[in-house]
Amino acid sequence: MNDKIAFGATYAPMGAEVAVHDCPADGAVPRDLDGGFFSVGADLQYPLSPGNIAFDGEGHVRVFRFQQGRVDYRSRFVRTQRYVAQDAARRLLMPMYRNPLCDDPSVAGLSRSTANTHVIHHRGRLLALKEDSLPVALDLESLETIDPVYDFGGQLPHGTPFTAHPKICSHTGNIVAFGGEAGGPGSDAIALFEIDRQGRKVWEAQIRAPYAGMIHDFAVTEHYIAFFVVPLLFDGERMQRGLVPYSWDGSRKSYLGVLRRHGDGKDIRWIATPTCGGSHTLGSFDDGGRLYFDREISPSNPYVVIPNRDGSAYDAAGGTSYLYRISLDLKNSAAVVEFEQLYPLIAPLPRQDDRYQTVPYRYGYMGCPAPDDPVRWKPVCYARIDHQTRHYVLWKAPADVSLGEPLFVPKHSAAREGEGYLLGVGWHHSDGLRSDLYIFDAEHVGEGPLATVHLPVQAAPQIHSWWVGGQEYPQRSAVAQVDAKA
Amino acid sequence: MNDKIAFGATYAPMGAEVAVHDCPADGAVPRDLDGGFFSVGADLQYPLSPGNIAFDGEGHVRVFRFQQGRVDYRSRFVRTQRYVAQDAARRLLMPMYRNPLCDDPSVAGLSRSTANTHVIHHRGRLLALKEDSLPVALDLESLETIDPVYDFGGQLPHGTPFTAHPKICSHTGNIVAFGGEAGGPGSDAIALFEIDRQGRKVWEAQIRAPYAGMIHDFAVTEHYIAFFVVPLLFDGERMQRGLVPYSWDGSRKSYLGVLRRHGDGKDIRWIATPTCGGSHTLGSFDDGGRLYFDREISPSNPYVVIPNRDGSAYDAAGGTSYLYRISLDLKNSAAVVEFEQLYPLIAPLPRQDDRYQTVPYRYGYMGCPAPDDPVRWKPVCYARIDHQTRHYVLWKAPADVSLGEPLFVPKHSAAREGEGYLLGVGWHHSDGLRSDLYIFDAEHVGEGPLATVHLPVQAAPQIHSWWVGGQEYPQRSAVAQVDAKA
Known part of the structure; x- marks a missing residue:
């Protein structure tokens, strides 16, 4: 499960790959912003099958x-093995979310990754991620797919x-990852792995896990790894x-x-808590003796597209999540999990x-x-929230705009925490979802964007985003060299 | 001068390069349509300078x-020398239509072509044309620019x-072309050249010419070449x-x-006629003794963006053109030019x-x-017009749509005249100029389209179009081979 599909325009299908050169902007785009603001989302190659979800x-x-x-600006569909096979067949061949029983026989053995949820940088490549599969590796400049099944060199x-x-x-730059339903x-197996900067x-x-189901996110601290599992259970009958x-x-x-x-x-150690839902981690850390795990939590099923096993209707209020700090005394084997709501913001x-x-x-x-x-x-x-003061500031977008997940970019490599830019995309509902990129200090x-960059069309759908600094690109392209001379 | 910029949405700037794979369609796209429906139009790289025209x-x-x-579907800006230089400089360097006196010194010696008016096929390449410059050669599959100054091998x-x-x-397949203001x-010099199928x-x-000015189109028959020049005069003072x-x-x-x-x-031989305007040829032929030259003609200045030298305001009715047949008895050196209006259609x-x-x-x-x-x-x-019966049939687009120039495609290489498909793009004014491609028998x-192909975004601006049959492509791409197997 990825995210709430109904959550604004950020998930609206787009269908077209787009390139825009030297996008027009209001305000001054900071000249020290050097790199790529990468995002990925779930778009439609062919219309969804009946009963499938976005x-x-x-x-x-x-x-x-x-x-x-x-x-x-540039966007490209990821050339997953699934996409390429479906493009050749001109129809869906893996027509149901995470249900291989529905697959066309022709795709047996291919990766089922849609690569639609998140992107990270690794060794000069962009890795496009879907939690049920290995990553897909892309070229940072062209967004062309280099390896549709990136297995870290066979590891x-x-x-x-x-x-x-x-x-x-934060200390080593290593990637710490897991695989659910391993x-x-x-x-109910969860695989864990850590990969260093050399791959x-x-x-x-x-x-x-206590039960087999969907585990979307987790927490890694200096000494510990933590999961918060919620009863989004695998359902063999539905499969x-x-x-x-x-x-x-x-x-x-x-x-x-916690391990x-x-x-x-x-x-x-698995410690039972009251039933609740939610998906995403904000941050986590330990102080040696205590684990702190900040994440969004909803009272019950967070996904309108996932049915309740007891047949009850989706409860919108119960599916609404707020930020909580979960904490646990690691020195006390009898300690209970403590929950604290941090801010009154959905x-x-x-x-x-x-x-x-x-x-x-x-x-x-x-x-x-x-x-x-x-x-x-x-x-x-x-919103920018400040755990030290427990205050937040808000910037409200223009009236017809809904916003995607924002991304923080450090101002430079030695910048202190929070010193940098915040990037976010807004979709204009009254203008065919034409999109703007907002750049904040x-x-x-709260003072509003330093610059607003205009796209002439809808931005491609966005779930999650990642920043890749210019110095992390494997080499400057010829185009970039020309630009640098200008 | 190219066309009437105010003439519907077909000239609306777009600004984004787009690719759409396996576009959705209503109705059945004919399986014997094999090739490319290419168009070009004038888009904006940077906003026009004050006083410049679209x-x-x-x-x-x-x-x-x-x-x-x-x-x-795919679209790309042509990488003219002008575009590339402006992209590097991040501003206009040739800021005024056909006025090199306004150019930035850095672009001295570069082609001033915008390549924005028409495209034709020549030897497995697409040539993008602007009447003041040599063609630009493009790859048929990728639309990448191969040669920004295509001089036919130095000829x-x-x-x-x-x-x-x-x-x-029609007999040899040769390209017959001219260059105005040569x-x-x-x-007032006009250069003429003919290039065979081998280049x-x-x-x-x-x-x-009788005077120096803009000559946008001409006529070629089996034995003759004809021009109809209108007093869109070069104006050195304005330059x-x-x-x-x-x-x-x-x-x-x-x-x-006529020559x-x-x-x-x-x-x-130049034969004076009453003052009139207009730009485009429909067709022309000779029967040995008489020249027939079918073209659109307006009573006066056809372009709202070109001022009248006498200071009078633009006359919209006078600028409205209808189809005429111009004819001349070539055996009689004293013959006058005859004009016949063909249809009551603008x-x-x-x-x-x-x-x-x-x-x-x-x-x-x-x-x-x-x-x-x-x-x-x-x-x-x-409209489809029939000179034999002098009748026409009309198909009217949906209420919010305006249409671009249509293009005829023969059904097969031996198809009789008019046996084939008509292709045309419509822009939805009430849907952010989102565009559809209509395919007619x-x-x-008059019976309406066989199929309607949907783009998720605005189609790139269109002035003129050309068909390149699949057999004219230099080779099938790898993608096309995959498709063919499916």
């Missing part, structure tokens, strides 16, 4: 490329699931019936699981300064409805 | 690629103007003042000029079955306002 759209990657105050067996929300260790659909797998382990093979079981508890990093996984897509993913951090950023907005699922504000979000 | 936008080429009932000196409306000889801005220049000559260097002089006559093909040009962009460009022909196709439409410049109908245009 989370199963094909990955469409886009980038706003910043150089010396100039912004170029991860084909078929390995790889979370869409790996963490970057033994196949309905498996070497430096740790792996396997644990078991057999050719449906999306998940349902919500409100009779089951949620669980916090040490770099151990063998046998120390995993915010299912919170982000932090990504340099602080595994250590104590202060700031968060998110799109959210205005506190007085009756349209609860339409994000029309960007991340320390003054 | 005819000076940068060429943006697009193609609907048909294979086995599938349609793929045409750099700086040679090359009309946007060359004719293809001696530089304000020159060899097989004929050239030079003549002089010196940094303006578009043309104005309309209603005190000057129009002229029909023999393959002669030395000295036989050119139609500045008429097209024929292009296999009949230099021989007698029967059918024409054009976008036009509905006869009862008060918005005279908005083409909402496609060209013999039953």
